[in-house]
Amino acid sequence: MSPETRTAAELAEALEAGETTSVELTQAHLDRIAEVDAELHAFLHVDTEGALRMAAESDARRAAGEAWSALDGIPIAVKDVIATRGMPTTCGSRILEGWVPPYDATVVARLRGAGLPILGKTNMDEFAMGSSTEHSAWGPSHNPWDLDRVPGGSGGGSAAAVAAYESPLAIGTDTGGSIRQPAAVTGTIGGKPTYGGVSRYGLVSLANSFDQAGPVTRTVLDAALLHEVLGGHDPLDSTSIDEPVPAVLEAARRGADGDLTGLRIGVVRELGGEGYQPGVLARFEESVELMTKAGAEVVELSCPHFVHALATYYLILPAEASSNLARFDAMRYGLRVTPDTADNGAPPSAEDVMRATREAGFGDEVKRRIILGTYALSSGYYDAYYGQAQKVRTLVKRDFEAAFGLADVLVSPTAPTTAFKIGEKVDDPLAMYLNDLATIPANLSGVPGISVPSGLADEDGLPTGVQILAPAMADDRVYRVGAALEALLVQEWGGRLLDRAPGLPSVEPVATTGEAQP
């Protein structure tokens, strides 16, 4: 089996046993990127030299018996919203074209400290605003299941890279679903930790009270391995939780036995039904049935304020974003566009330069949200919109608290539909926003979640996902239940869902349709 199709856990074992080297498997993934990324466009930047250098250093450590972590030597891709010292970081925006950060984000420092070679930076919607990667200034990424379709967003590049075997691991960020929704539509795993569980230092802020980085992988166990590398208190982030990382690895291993005896699973009435594709709902119901057979008790419950979650999010997010993105002022870093002359004939002022730069540097969706946020925060509208949204956020939080009194975890479809066609929703903001209907409530209240593949929709044969949510700091629960559901489904299917993905045209198929895993 070629190294690209193996999981990070398997590769780590092979490294430990001396069956392969980090240079060998890093090169294999770089080759795979060279082979397929022209069609996939998952990467904005590939750091061949740096990745191979880190791989060689890792091999030297392993040879000396001094591996820095279980994942030492396993290559990884990083979403372009995260600062990487010496490697371009554009956030998918022209305003940061060519910017090379002089520092590492804490999550990147942790990857380096754990010995993971960084393959490059993955594509995303500009400043993480979107659900399809179509708002990237550098063009969309494509879904490995169907190249005419989106891989979700904003972290579509990370999900596509992992789904297409360009990388065993990737980092994503989830503000309203940007880790989980791409996972659902590409047949991969996406974990959003508890808000504050992973440092935001060096993560370019979209909405800082929602943003959270987390793992993008092909198995729940790999996600747990990566989560343990990323998680933990960081004094450089004042919102970082100063408590031990929940025991997610242990939970993922325990969950793999598929036994859910005694677990109460809450099915949220408001996260299903109207607006959800029949094939998505069918796969979700099957998953719930499987978990029931595995011993779980299903509790149907209501979170009445979830119907207001989308509106709440689209008031608070633009408000925070309009403030956060004020830092792109053409003075200290990034693009500077100097207009020819100011209105009065004087040389252009700093403000003239700012206006012209932000006009040229920001795309449509960013402009929409900045203006919307400016509106929501303006006097006369503040109480009716932003103030009201903050109150409804409290109500959503209370709904979660009540629900977790009745159930240990909550489950729902991750995304209401399967991957849509590129171009289908790009100029219809509201249709685009609806993709995050089921994922947004978790961001409003800071609770952790994971998306696990639940099958293929009957209508279009495309991947669907199930989302598992748990109370804040109970990340271990989402890994336990995620691993259990994954094990039950893999058993049912006789192999992983990704094994059924049609190979990219120029690629030696990983496994043909219907071929079962040994």
Place this chain on the structure above:
Amino acid sequence: MPENSESSGAPEHTTISRDEVSHLADLARIELSDAELDHLAPQLNVILESIASIRGVAGDDVPPTSHTLPLTNVFRDDVVRPGLTAEEALSGAPEVEQQRFKVPRILGDEQ
């Protein structure tokens, strides 16, 4: 733009005019072309219409949430650690002069 409203008195209309969008863009320091204004204003109204449903959902007795986890004054130990060098700090600057960020004029002639 209406003047500061003291209470939670909801605005009566939920639409933004083209002129208002132009004003908001100015506040946000974004130059917008006529074509962009024509395109953006109706889109913003569609979004606003859909989020207007939130008004009146929460009563006065509901406290606002700005942050999901209870955090109070977070301090870290005042430890000396290396920061960015001047060269590093200036490495992404559009223009540099004498080890400083070079910016366009800030004040008008009359100031």
